Amino acid sequence: MKKAILYTLLLIGIGSCRNAGNKDSAALQTGTEQVNNQTKHMNNLVSIIEIPVADFARAVTFYQAVLGVPIEATDMQGTQMGIIPNEEGTVNVVLAKGPDYKPTAEGTVIYINAGQDLQSMLDKIEPNGGKVLVPKTQISPEMGFFALFTDTEGNKLGLHATR
Secondary structure: OHHHHHHHHHHHHHHHHHHHHOOOHHHHHHHHHHHHHHHOOOOOOOOEEEEEOOOHHHHHHHHHHHHOOOOEEEEEOOEEEEEEOOOOOOOEEEEEEOOOOOOOOOOOOEEEEOOOOHHHHHOOOHHHOOEEEEEEEEEEOOOEEEEEEEOOOOOEEEEEEOO
């Protein structure tokens, strides 16, 4: 599945490079119109987040305790997936265990929406096997608060909330 996604992204990238080198503004305008038509129907720029895990059962237990939601386990072509519930039109988040998934504290940091009160979710991190890296910290009065933590698998993630 990852190979199919990478192949699609490669084709998009090749098409973008071809368009970028084209001096014909009409062709570039047509490409821009196509992108605008595609993106105006998107609720979120990101549609799926896969959090890599090494020990599936341990990760499911951790995230169920911290998030306070049930996680549905399924197998997708040999990859264990833990589907975190979401509302229609929002980002889909799954726990993923398979040969292509390696937990890491480096790279992209995903921020979980902690609702109205970040501290209550942050307080569940360490008792359930995670580690708080940055405590609740104000970004600004308008943007709210954030915190950083590592989960039981070694992934670095963040929390964000208005309070």
